[in-house]
Amino acid sequence: ETLNLGEADSCSASVTFQFTEPMAVGMYRRFLPRVRRTADIHEAWPMLKQWATLKSKADKKGMAYADAKSKALGESGAGAAFRKRDKDGDGFLSNEELNAAFGQDAKNMLGFHDLDEDG
Numbered sequence: 001e002t003l004n005l006g007e008a009d010s011c012s013a014s015v016t017f018q019f020t021e022p023m024a025v026g027m028y029r030r031f032l033p034r035v036r037r038t039a040d041i042h043e044a045w046p047m048l049k050q051w052a053t054l055k056s057k058a059d060k061k062g063m064a065y066a067d068a069k070s071k072a073l074g075e076s077g078a079g080a081a082f083r084k085r086d087k088d089g090d091g092f093l094s095n096e097e098l099n100a101a102f103g104q105d106a107k108n109m110l111g112f113h114d115l116d117e118d119g
Contacts, residue, residue, distance in 0.1 A: 025111035051112035
């Protein structure tokens with residue numbers, strides 16, 4: 001339930017985890033800088049970590065943005081993790097390759113890292 005302040009017939013919105021397929025990964029990626037400090041986002045951090053790190057180990061301390069971006073685009077980051085899973089070496093991850101690597105979470109992983117949203 002929500003508590004509406006003001007007029008009794010006004011509406012309020014709530015983001016919940018009622019629907020898990022597909023997850024709103026694009027929304028999380030785009031709006032995380034705005035909502036990351038809200039009280040109820042803590043439930044999403046484990047999912048976000050899995051998506052952002054491609055289920056790999058991540059430094060719990062975190063790192064500066066410039067360092068994280070450099071790592072992600074370098075030889076050991078997300079790009080490298082995707083290249084590792086490109087079994088046929090064609091430079092693209094097929095649905096079969098994604099599903100083999102990430103199982104049920106393949107769509108969410110792709111959605112989180114698909115910055116141009118071209119699938």
